[in-house]
Every structure is written in structure tokens, then in C-alpha cells.
Amino acid sequence: MPFELLVDEAAVLPLRAIAFQSLLLLVAIAIEAGVLRGRLKLGFQPSIRYAASLNLFTTVLGWFLFLGLEPVAPPLLRTQIISYILFGQFYNNGLSGSLGAVVIATGLVIFFVTFWVKAKGLEWLTLEIGTPIVDYTPPTLTRRRYGYTRRTPQDPPTTPAHTLAVLHANAWSFSAILLLLVLRYGLEVLS
Amino acid sequence: MIQLLKDLWDRITGFLFPQQYFAWQSVIYLALFSWAMSWVARFSGTTAFTQWVIITGSWIFWVIGLGWALEANQIRPFGIPIAPWVSGALVCSYLFALFPGDHLSAALVIWPLVSVGLVALPAFISWDFKPKLPFPLVRQQLILLLLLALLFSSWFQFYFRLQTWFQDYPTLLSDDFGRSGFVLKIAEVSxxxxxxxxxxxxxxxxxxxxxxxxxxxxxxxxxxxxxxxxxxxxxxxxxxxxxxxxxxxxxxxxxxxxxxxxxxxxxxxxxxxxxxxxxxxxxxxxxxxxxxxxxxxxxxxxxxxxxxxxxxxxxxxxxxxxxxxxxxxxxxxxx
Known part of the structure; x- marks a missing residue:
């Protein structure tokens, strides 16, 4: 039966999605590992492992959201998603006017959500494998009372180093992915 | 010539009859034996439950034996250890053969997860069935493996989602997907x-x-x-x-x-x-x-x-x- 399925029904396979996703993941992991290594003074292997874990986690999260939300999306939006996935473009329906703004807004939301997930994920992952990147000793409350003026130089900066590093890593990898997507689109328009 | 034949014979017997009993061959023989016994049970008209017990035993021995054999012989195409994937596939086909009906999609979707479970099981349970916590590096690798398995599972799910779309909108299948960034048509549909x-x-x-x-x-x-x-x-x-x-x-x-x-x-x-x-x-x-x-x-x-x-x-x-x-x-x- 699987063979029959392969011939008849399975004539359309998501092979391009798999290829593009693998490529983009490799690029993102390489870039983020470089940024994490440079900013957090981690070793080669740990930074690659962290970057791979974080990016795979956000990718899987994205897949779950897509697979879970697609069937319950309103029909107008659902057919636009189908159109984009199968034909690489939106078609004319009641939504097509506002889709550009929706895509840009979705991209921004995805950027900040992945940033937050990656920052939290890095904390959890390093805690889980026994080398926590943030120490969870509660800050002493007395110091806060005096505000910035009495702050001693040893005080931790307001933004932890790992959060900044993840923000930079995320920004770089998103830029690279965006560049690759634009290049692909440009190549397609030219050909 | 004689020496060559003798070498060959030694190699064959060494492959079929290992030196110690604690070897993958023993498990494969157990699998074959219980598989044969299940046929004996079937022909001697035992109850369905007896047959089920024997067949389940056969499946379990197959899963362990094949995984062990692949691992022991270092069969790793492209450097990928395929033993857990083969064992996972066997477990999935056993699980979903229990229930009648078409479960191909469910079986394929949980296959990567079952395989990772098989890999993780020895890391979390010691030989005397006591839970243990693996080393940090092992934990990190298991996390990576689990995430990879979830990604593969998502790809399978995406494939089946595509088929749902084509069932809902069969007209789409007759179109051209050349500009898609996601799918590829591998055969022309009428x-x-x-x-x-x-x-x-x-x-x-x-x-x-x-x-x-x-x-x-x-x-x-x-x-x-x-x-x-x-x-x-x-x-x-x-x-x-x-x-x-x-x-x-x-x-x-x-x-x-x-x-x-x-x-x-x-x-x-x-x-x-x-x-x-x-x-x-x-x-x-x-x-x-x-x-x-x-x-x-x-x-x-x-x-x-x-x-x-x-x-x-x-x-x-x-x-x-x-x-x-x-x-x-x-x-x-x-x-």
C-alpha cells in the first residue's frame, strides 16, 4: 500500500521545504554559534551545540504552531496560506489587500518571539546540562533601594550578557535568512 | 584452495554461531524460534491470546536483535547510526498493526519519536532497571536528538497536511508547482x-x-x-x-x-x-x-x-x- 500511495497520492512531496529548511538552519546555526562564541567566551563545541539546540527548538515550535493553527484559520486566510505554499504567491480574494502588512507584522512578531524563546531556552538548557549561564542566586534587595547612584562597579549590568548575545545572534541569523530568501526570490524573477 | 574454503567456512560459522551466548545472534534465533512457534500455535488451534503473546515476543526479539546486529556490525550508511531508526520502525509497525485500519500517517509521525525513545531508554535506565540521570554531555546530545526527531516528525506531518489539502481541493493537483518554495511534484497528475x-x-x-x-x-x-x-x-x-x-x-x-x-x-x-x-x-x-x-x-x-x-x-x-x-x-x- 505505501508504494501505491507513493505513485498516486504522494506525487507532491515537501522536498523543497526540507531542503530550504535544512540550508537555512545550517546557516543560522553557524552564524549564531559564531556570535555566542565571541560574546559569551564559550568553546567551539558548546556554542555550536547551544546554537543548534536553540534553532531546532524554535523551528519545531514554529512547525507545531503552523500545524496546529492552520486547520482552525479562517477560510480566507487558510486558502491564502495554501496558495503561498503551493504556488509561491497569494491569490486574489478579500484578504489580498492587507496581506503585505500581515506578512511584515508576522515577521516582526516572529523575530521577537524567537528572541525571547532563545534567551529563555539558553538559560534552561545550560541549567539542564549543569553549566548554568546565569546564576540563580537572588539579588539582594537592599542594594536596589539606593538606585543607580550608589551602584558599585561590580554590579551586574541591567541586561545580562547572554540576553544581549542571543539578541545579536538572532538579529544576524534573521538578516542572513532574509538575504537568502530575497536572493532566491530575485533569482526566480530573473529566470 | 582448501585453505580458502576453510577460511570461508570458519567465517560463516563464526557469523552464525558466536563464541558466547550473549550476542545478537542469540536474540535473532529467539525471534526466529518464537516466530516459528507462533505458526505452530496457529496450526494447533490455540486461543488468540496465546498466539498474541508468542507473536509479541517474536516482535520484541526482532526489535532488540536487529538493533543489536546493526550496532554490533557498525552498519552506518553515511555515518548515520541507523540501528535505532530500524528498531523504531519495527516498534511502530508492530504497534500500528495491532489496530485495524490505515495508520500509515500516525505511524510515520511517531516513528522518529519512538526511535529517540529507544536511544534514550538505556541512558535513563540502568541494567538493573533503576532510573539514573545520564551525564550532562549525554543529556545535551539526547536533547539535540529529540529536537531533530521532532523536526522530522513535523516534516512527515507537513506531508500529510499537503495530502489533506489535495483531498479538499483536488483541482490544485492539476496545477504547476514550479514557483513553490515548499513542494515538488515528482509525478505528473492527470x-x-x-x-x-x-x-x-x-x-x-x-x-x-x-x-x-x-x-x-x-x-x-x-x-x-x-x-x-x-x-x-x-x-x-x-x-x-x-x-x-x-x-x-x-x-x-x-x-x-x-x-x-x-x-x-x-x-x-x-x-x-x-x-x-x-x-x-x-x-x-x-x-x-x-x-x-x-x-x-x-x-x-x-x-x-x-x-x-x-x-x-x-x-x-x-x-x-x-x-x-x-x-x-x-x-x-x-x-
Missing amino acids: EGRSGGIPLLTAAEQQVKDQLDNTPWPWVERWLLNLDGQMVKIRNETRSVLLDSSEAAFWELTAQPRSLENGYALKLMAVWTGPASNPEGYFLEKTCLIRPRIPPVRSTSAREENIQEPTPTAMAQVSCELETPKRLGQPAPLTG
Whole structure:
């Protein structure tokens, strides 16, 4: 039966999605590992492992959201998603006017959500494998009372180093992915 | 020569009969033995439960034995240790063979997760079945492996989601996915899946029912009020796509064109859903409507009938079988 399925029904396979996703993941992991290594003074292997874990986690999260939300999306939006996935473009329906703004807004939301997930994920992952990147000793409350003026130089900066590093890593990898997507689109328009 | 044969023999016996009992061969033999025993049980007419116990034992030995054999012999195509994947596939096919019905999608979706579970099991449970916590590095690798398995599982799910779309909107399959960034068509699908073809056939039947063998003036009046008639035909043909989600995407229109002898009626099913061509496309079917003078009975009677009014012409409708696909939208009616 699987063979029959392969011939008849399975004539359309998501092979391009798999290829593009693998490529983009490799690029993102390489870039983020470089940024994490440079900013957090981690070793080669740990930074690659962290970057791979974080990016795979956000990718899987994205897949779950897509697979879970697609069937319950309103029909107008659902057919636009189908159109984009199968034909690489939106078609004319009641939504097509506002889709550009929706895509840009979705991209921004995805950027900040992945940033937050990656920052939290890095904390959890390093805690889980026994080398926590943030120490969870509660800050002493007395110091806060005096505000910035009495702050001693040893005080931790307001933004932890790992959060900044993840923000930079995320920004770089998103830029690279965006560049690759634009290049692909440009190549397609030219050909 | 003798030495060569002896070496070969030693190698074969060494492969089949290992030095110690704690080897993958023993487990494979156990699997074969319980598989044979399950047949014995079947032929000696034991209860279904007994057979189930023996067969389950056979499956378990297969899973362990094959995984062990692949791992022990270092069979790693492209450097990938495939032992857990093979064992996971066996476990999935056993689990989903228990229940009747088609579980291919569920089995494929959980296959990567079962495989990772098989890898993780020895790391979390010691030999005396006590839970243990693996080393940090092992934990990190298991996390990575689990995430990879979830990604593979998502890809399988995405594949099955695509098939759901094609069941909902079969017309999409006949389109071209060349510009897609996600899917690839590996075999050409016949155009016959398009929902527009049964729609046009139903419309053709309606036109024939209403016009075939009717007086010619009636046909002309019918064509003058084509818009009103199309409303009726649309209502009648709606039942063709009633159980399909893509009914909302098909629009039926018609355009008449006068020929020197009769009319050509173009029936068009316009696809308003997602399409590879930004302008969309439509399927068309051309019907020829011609007047036909009923045959006069005899030539001798013809002379006498000259003064009488000519017999009214009857319409004859014939439609082409092909429904060619045209890109763009139907041209607006001129004149």
C-alpha cells in the first residue's frame, strides 16, 4: 500500500521545504554559534551545540504552531496560506489587500518571539546540562533601594550578557535568512 | 584452495554461531524460534491470546536483535547510526498493526519519536532497571536528538497536511508547482482530477436538456435571456460539487457567439481559487447549437407543400468532449 500511495497520492512531496529548511538552519546555526562564541567566551563545541539546540527548538515550535493553527484559520486566510505554499504567491480574494502588512507584522512578531524563546531556552538548557549561564542566586534587595547612584562597579549590568548575545545572534541569523530568501526570490524573477 | 574454503567456512560459522551466548545472534534465533512457534500455535488451534503473546515476543526479539546486529556490525550508511531508526520502525509497525485500519500517517509521525525513545531508554535506565540521570554531555546530545526527531516528525506531518489539502481541493493537483518554495511534484497528475470537468459536464447536460430538439425560435429566445438561464443552470449544477470544499472557487459562465449557421455557446468554469497563474484560469467547453430542418417525407409531396409554411427547424446541440484550460479570465463579451 505505501508504494501505491507513493505513485498516486504522494506525487507532491515537501522536498523543497526540507531542503530550504535544512540550508537555512545550517546557516543560522553557524552564524549564531559564531556570535555566542565571541560574546559569551564559550568553546567551539558548546556554542555550536547551544546554537543548534536553540534553532531546532524554535523551528519545531514554529512547525507545531503552523500545524496546529492552520486547520482552525479562517477560510480566507487558510486558502491564502495554501496558495503561498503551493504556488509561491497569494491569490486574489478579500484578504489580498492587507496581506503585505500581515506578512511584515508576522515577521516582526516572529523575530521577537524567537528572541525571547532563545534567551529563555539558553538559560534552561545550560541549567539542564549543569553549566548554568546565569546564576540563580537572588539579588539582594537592599542594594536596589539606593538606585543607580550608589551602584558599585561590580554590579551586574541591567541586561545580562547572554540576553544581549542571543539578541545579536538572532538579529544576524534573521538578516542572513532574509538575504537568502530575497536572493532566491530575485533569482526566480530573473529566470 | 582448501585453505580458502576453510577460511570461508570458519567465517560463516563464526557469523552464525558466536563464541558466547550473549550476542545478537542469540536474540535473532529467539525471534526466529518464537516466530516459528507462533505458526505452530496457529496450526494447533490455540486461543488468540496465546498466539498474541508468542507473536509479541517474536516482535520484541526482532526489535532488540536487529538493533543489536546493526550496532554490533557498525552498519552506518553515511555515518548515520541507523540501528535505532530500524528498531523504531519495527516498534511502530508492530504497534500500528495491532489496530485495524490505515495508520500509515500516525505511524510515520511517531516513528522518529519512538526511535529517540529507544536511544534514550538505556541512558535513563540502568541494567538493573533503576532510573539514573545520564551525564550532562549525554543529556545535551539526547536533547539535540529529540529536537531533530521532532523536526522530522513535523516534516512527515507537513506531508500529510499537503495530502489533506489535495483531498479538499483536488483541482490544485492539476496545477504547476514550479514557483513553490515548499513542494515538488515528482509525478505528473492527470488533469482529470479538476473539479471543473464534472461541473462542465453537468452544465452541458442542462443545456442539452433544455435546448435539444426544441423549436429554433425558442432557442433564440433562450439565448437572449442567457444570463437568467445561467442562474438556473448554476443552481442545478451546484449539486455536482456539493460535497467538495472547492465549490466556492468555481464560477460557471457562458458566452454565445453567432455562426453563419446557428450558434456556438462557450461554457466556462472559472477557477477563482489559488493558482500558479496570477490571473487564474478557466476551463471551457464549446457547444454548437444548429437548426435542423426535419426531413421531408417524400419528394413528391414537396411540390404540394410549397404554399404551406416551411416546417419549423428544430435545434440540435452537440458539445465538444475536450475542456481545454485557458489562462487568464474570460474576455468580456463584445457587441
